[in-house]
Amino acid sequence: MIGVTGVLNRIQELQGQLGLTPVNPAPGATGTTGTVSTTGPGGTSTFASALASATGQAGAGMRLNSQATGQNVVDAAKKYLGTPYVFGSTDPDKGLDCSALVQRAYSDLGIKLPRLSHQQAKAGEPVANLAQAKPGDILAFDSPVDHVAIYLGDNKMIAAPKPGDHVKIQSVYEKPTHIRRVVSDLPVAPQNAVSAVRPASLQGTGSLAGVPYADLFVQAGNRYGVSPKLLAAVAKVESGYDPKAVSKAGAQGLMQLMPSTARGLGVKDSFDPAQAINGGAKLLSRNLREFKSLPLALAAYNAGGGAVHRYGGIPPFSETQAYVPKVQKALAALGG
Structure with missing residues (x-):
């Protein structure tokens, strides 16, 4: 409600x-x-x-970020793929509506946008038509404006479409009534899929003071290109940092790997913290490359990649629906 x-x-x-x-x-x-x-x-x-x-100054508090690019905006928005649409919500742990998605993506880059869609349709500078639009531009629809999205290029956009749906990539299904460019139009160096979705804290050891097995999280994170804080957050939710934990379903150890999954990851002993963390890092790295979205990668860690593909997003399993925001919350608590 x-x-x-x-x-x-x-x-x-x-x-x-x-x-x-x-x-x-x-x-x-x-x-x-x-x-x-x-x-x-x-x-x-x-x-x-x-x-x-x-007066058309709804975006007056906005800060133009000369270092951010349109591709940065696209990458920031893709982190929320699979997030449920919830009208009025700005909390990705609960869900996002269309303008909250746009605001959140820009906010992650340090750029302040107004909250509502018709205000966002006045932000930045106008773009004449879709042929001149570039990745990261805001697309607004209808008059008065009641929907916004972020352009990806090639007639594709990322949006939170409607109640009962989730953040996803769509074709631009009709002519936008407004197109706005907020960030600079500078070239951007290519980014791999993992760097596009992982937290920016993967530099050095990060801040894991007081977290059990912190050195192991850092080593595995650096080895597989995954944020150590993300690994620590997953371990926190999975086992509460208990290396001897066993679930009712038979998942084992710090990262709660099923025996068959552990074997596929080259983990011989799931109860050994170093092996378990390496296995979890390897699995998360695979998921991030495959789904290019942190929520979907976490959903695949919990329910399997096949289920994410089958449902086209976070599977409708109560455990998985609760699991993804729990890990995101734990990650936020670690400053990730």
Whole structure:
């Protein structure tokens, strides 16, 4: 359910799209727009929001990042492939709507965008048509604008389409009403699939102070090109850092590898921390290269790559649906 806050946010969004004077939400209400007035009718917060919308300055707080490129934006957005669509949510652990996906991808690069789709359709600089669009540009649809996506090139875009769906890559199915370029148009060096989706913390040893087996996570991470913090987060969720853990299904050790999976990874003893972590790193590295998405790579670690392919995203298994956000939360707690 959307809830009262979500309904108020949607009313405010529609009012902004239609050029109507916004109404103040209930006192103390919070939501995704960040424009709640605490001063009653005619309060300065709501007035500032309305003024920004009316003058086309909704993106005035945005910072143009001269070092970020369109491909960086695309790579940032792809990290959220498979994330469920949830209207009004800006938390990827719970889900994202279309404008939250766009805002989040740019935010990951240190670029501030407004929250709502019709505001994002005014950000940056205009692009004349789709033929001139480049990866990373914002595509906005309908009048008034009610949907946004990030252009990938070759008539493809990444978007959070609708309730019941998830973040995915689609064809540009209709002519955008607005195309906006926010980042610089500088060339970008090619990136491999793993660097595009792994956290940027894979430099040196990272910060794993106090984490059991930290040196082993760093060594395995450097060996297989996987963030040590990601490996530590997986181990935390899988076993609570217990090298002797055994699940009801028979998964074993620190990284909870099934015996057949362990054999395929060259792990002879899943209860040996070094072997287990190396095996988990090898498996995650494979998944990241194959799915080019952290949530999907984690889903494949839990449910198997075949299930991810079969369902075209995170499988609808309760365990897997809970597992992915748990690992992401553990990773965030480690600063990854």
